[in-house]
Amino acid sequence: MTNANDFISQLASKLGRSTPTVPPPLIDFHVPQYRLSNPGERSTIFLHNWQELGGKGVIVKTEDQTVSCLKEWFGDLPLSWIKDNPQAILAWDSLPTLAETAFSTLNWPLARYTMAAPDPRERYSIAAQAELGITGADWGIALSGTIVTNSSAQRGRAVSLLPPRHLAFIEASKLRDNLSEVLEEVSALGSPPSAIEMISGPSRTSDIEMDLSIGVHGPIEVYVIVIDT
Amino acid sequence: MTMYNSSVDQRVDAALANNFLRQATRRATDRLRHNKYKATDELGSWEEWRNAGASIRSHVIENLDYYLQQLIQQTEKRGVQVHLAKTPEDAVAVVRDIVQKHDAKNVIKSKSMISEEIYLNHFLQADGVLSVETDLGEYIIQIAGEPPSHIIVPAMHKTRQQVADLFEPIAGHTLSSDTPTLTRFVRVRMREQFLRGDIGITGCNFAVANTGSIVMVTNEGNGRMVSTLPRVQITLMGMERIVPSFRELDVMLNLLARSATGQRLSSYTTILTPPRQSTESDGPEEFHLVILDHNRSEILGDKTFRPALNCIRCGACFNVCPVYRQIGGHAYGSVYSGPIGSVITPLLEKNWEKWGHLPFFSSLCGACSEACPVHIPLHDLLVKLRARKTISGHTPQIEQQIFKAYRYFFTHEKTLRRALRLGSRLQFPFVRNGRITGGPPPLSNWTKSRTLPMVAPKSFMQVWADLKLNRKSSE
Amino acid sequence: MKVSLFATCLTNAFYPGVDLTMAKILKYLGHSVDVPEGQACCGQIAFNSGYIDDAREVARTLIHSFERSEIVVSPSGSCIAMIHHYYPFLFEKEPVYLKKSEELIKKSYEFTQFLVDVLKKPDLGAKYPIKATYHPSCHATRLLGVDEAPYKLLEHVQGLELLPLAEAQLCCGFGGTFSVKMPKISEAMVAEKANHVLASGADLLLGIDMGCLMNIAGYLEKINKPVKTMHIIQLLGEGMKP
Structure with a gap:
């Protein structure tokens, strides 16, 4: 394989110079970013755009509201899932408090993904057999109806990927207007986490005769609860 | 790879005689084009975004030596194994080596045009490795043994019945040809593959130089599967696919999603800064980044054609091209078709005998240049390639005589x-x-x-x- | 104003009436018109075929012909686009001719552009009652930016009913030598354009580039569905007759 120095110096010579040692200047560009004139509308707009993509969503203020919304969405299904598979509802190690208490109230037991099995392959297979994956989120983007999650030791990337349903909780304070704000905050973290997943709606494809079809690989149903306390 | 053996005229005739193909091409390009207009109109400032995109891409290409060096340093620092491949053969050899070292039998792939460019599946299959394309469209054409007919919708030329016919031998039973049935079949079938995959191979839409991050966009989620589940990941990237930092990534992701499919963002945008940290539960432990040159450095050294490296592979030029509209992608004969394919194929492959027809697959109407989100003057590059071909002596004697007479x-x-x-x-x-x-x-x-x-x-x-x-x- | 006509190779050989009418209209508007000798072609046909050395010499000849002109006007957006878009490239290594080509660029216009943008004369008092549709040529619109001017002229033609042309932005498949080098693709393109023209319900197809019109009309005639075709110049010329 080509040695890196040779590879780079050959590129430099193609550019008519020797390998640069100082960084190039910052690129001068300006784009008018999407900004909400009324930040109070951010949750509503985020939700609207999320729903346009085929997701379900709601804004809640209290635990009661959370409980009744979960009941409305899933009914008694979770209880029957659990009967067949105790790990049918898979979650990150910790979720926002309001979410945790809501699930206790409902008596829907959450299996914690990272502790589900010691071997990664086993974990993946558990996640693939789960009915619902539950995560928090680090940011949301109003303009595109996107939720953004950072990977970490307590989270697991498969939770929002392998189960046929994904439910995310996001605090309203984590919503931003546009992608650039999120990326700016990612930059400020210094070293980014090993994976940042930006999710805008369910898995979709139009590969067969341009006919839109949902859920070819990733979640088929996606839900978001915006916590605005 | 049968398609490549027929002559240009035969391919054009076959395309023009294929009514489904022509209808499908119109339908797909019309849809994608109108979605794009909707997505760019709502921004209200598309030209400013385009200008920013063009500045960013040109700047990166003009400083590719610096940014590539930075990317290599940043990724290696975190433990990524970087492989620099001068030629497609080198790149194939790297991947085969890794596969053999791990004794891998199941390779799962998300969409990578570099993989198409180096005919990777062909070589892996020859080694007895099951290498499965997981993007639905790519999977369809893999079974059919065909190259992509559109850079974004690779199996656009297949009817649902043809897809069902391709899937049936694999399913072992008859399948009805409605989209939900076909999609469900693929979901179930691919799940097994995803969970079994020893090695994941992905493409790379952008690499962020100052953090060593790899950015992939997909709509199906297969890119996430391939980059989450296998223990080993190989990412293939063309060496020009770089942005300096997250600041520029914002512009490029907006331009890409809106130009390609008219989405504000693709369903899944994944930013990997690999490999996984030791305490994390998911993601590859071992990460290989294969960076391919394949004459891109020659293009870099040629100021006339350097802008061709600005391309972000969005496919917008396909969707406005009146030539592509009539004949679809296969008539081009090349992995990259459409206007950008006609520009880069002769430059990457350096073979006028084989690819000399491509610059002439254009009426020079300029619709491609108008559509390009990073202002590549595609029709100018096509006409300049024609001049290169003439200068290289690969045009017929009679034609040269005609233009001598014209000149007189x-x-x-x-x-x-x-x-x-x-x-x-x-x-x-x-x-x-x-x-x-x-x-x-x-x-x-x-x-x-x-x-x-x-x-x-x-x-x-x-x-x-x-x-x-x-x-x-x-x- | 003293206006020099650039007749273009195509109209010179096949459609001299277009050039002549253009001269008449400009004279009618009170301008003196000349046609410098020696002019023949912008060089595009060779340039687009990859023969840039041949194109350069033809371009040089054209530059010489118009060296003493104040204003140059042509009935083709494509030919003017060739000058504006590619002459600087053709002469990038010849400073003298680079300067000359820049001078030519500054003073050269496509006819509708000249009438509407320079002379500010969108209304010539023409009258032509007919249902027409208009094909916007690619080079005029995309390379030269002549977009609105033809429509403004047509708006002022009394009795003219302009019908929309579907997928108007699509190239007609002419592309100069493209039409003979890739004849089957070109035919497929012109067939689609012709279908849109027929579907428009118009009795007249208008354009501002005879290349495109020759292509579309030639196809329509071959399939025995001839549609009357005119350059906007011809329409104005006819409509201005008392």
Whole structure:
């Protein structure tokens, strides 16, 4: 394989110079970013755009509201899932408090993904057999109806990927207007986490005769609860 | 790879005779084009975004040495194994090595045009490795043994019935050809593959130089599967696919999603800064980044064609191209088709005999340049490639003679006048009802499908000269 | 104003009436018109075929012909686009001719552009009652930016009913030598354009580039569905007759 120095110096010579040692200047560009004139509308707009993509969503203020919304969405299904598979509802190690208490109230037991099995392959297979994956989120983007999650030791990337349903909780304070704000905050973290997943709606494809079809690989149903306390 | 053996004319004839293909191409490109307009109109400032995108891409390409060096340092620092491949053969060798070292039998792939460019599946299959394309469209064409017909919708040319027919032997039972059934079949089938995959191979939409991050966009989620589940990941990238930092990534992701499919963001945008940290539960432990040159450095050194490296593979030029609209992707014969394919294929492959037709797959209408989100002057590059081909001596003798004659007559206007007068007399054998309806080649190429007006008995220059003469004599 | 006509190779040989009418209209508007000798072609046909050395010499000849002109006007957006878009490239290594080509660029216009943008004369008092549709040529619109001017002229033609042309932005498949080098693709393109023209319900197809019109009309005639075709110049010329 080509040695890196040779590879780079050959590129430099193609550019008519020797390998640069100082960084190039910052690129001068300006784009008018999407900004909400009324930040109070951010949750509503985020939700609207999320729903346009085929997701379900709601804004809640209290635990009661959370409980009744979960009941409305899933009914008694979770209880029957659990009967067949105790790990049918898979979650990150910790979720926002309001979410945790809501699930206790409902008596829907959450299996914690990272502790589900010691071997990664086993974990993946558990996640693939789960009915619902539950995560928090680090940011949301109003303009595109996107939720953004950072990977970490307590989270697991498969939770929002392998189960046929994904439910995310996001605090309203984590919503931003546009992608650039999120990326700016990612930059400020210094070293980014090993994976940042930006999710805008369910898995979709139009590969067969341009006919839109949902859920070819990733979640088929996606839900978001915006916590605005 | 059968497609590549037929001649250009045969491929064009086959495409033009394929009504489904032509309808499908129109449907797909019309849909994608209109979605794009919706997504760019709502921004209200598309031109500013385009200009920013063009500045960013040009800046990166002009400083590719620096940014690539930075990317290598940043990724290696975190434990990524970087492989620099000068040629497709080198890149294939790297991947085969890794696969063999791990004794991997199941390779799962998300979409990578580099993989197509180096014919990776072909080689892996020869090694007895099951290498599965997981993007639905790519999976369809993999089973069919065909190259992509559109850079974003690779199996656009297949009917749902053809897809069902391709899937049936794998399913072992009959499948109805409705989309939900076909999609569900793929979901179940691919799940097994995803969970079994020893090695994941992905493409790379952007690599962020200052953090060593790899950015992938997909709509199906297969990119996430392939980059989450296997223990080993190999990412293939063309060496120009870089942005300096997250600041520029914002612009590029907006341009890509809106130009490609008219989405504000693709369903899944994944930013990997690999490999996984030791405490994390998911993601590859071992990460290989294969960076391919394949004559991209030659393009970099050629100022005329350097802008071709600015491409972000969005496919917007496909969706406005009137030539692509009529013939679809396979008639081009190349992995990259459409306007950008006609530009980069001759530059990457450096073989005029094989790819000399591509710069001529264009009426030079300029729709591609108008659509490009990073302002690549595609039609200019096509016409300049034609000049390169001529200079390299790969054009027919007779054509060279014709243009020598053209040059003579059109630099001697008085002689031209006489020639036109002569022409107007000699044309009669070919004239029916006042129109030219036949003639020797290359004129016959026109008259097969069109008539031509008669050469006027007096050219305008002659008419004007005569008028002037009359005026003078009457004065 | 003293206006020099650039007749273009195509109209010179096949459609001298277009050039002559252009001269008449400009004279009618009170301008003096000349047609410098020696002019023959912008060089595009060779340039687009990859023969840039041949194109350069033809371009040089054209530059010479118009060296003493104040204003140059042509009935083709494509030919003017060739000058504006590619002459600087053709002469990038010849400073003298680079300067000359820049001078030519500054003073050269496509006819509708000249009438509407320079002379500010969108209304010539023409009258032509007919249902027409208009094909916007690619080079005029995309390379030269002549977009609105033809429509403004047509708006002022009394009795003219302009019908929309579907997928108007699509190239007609002419592309100069493209039409003979890739004849089957070109035919497929012109067939689609012709279908849109027929479907428009118009009795007249208008354009500002005779290349495209020759292509579309030639195809329509070959399939025995001839549609009357005119350059906007011809329409104005006819409509201005008392």
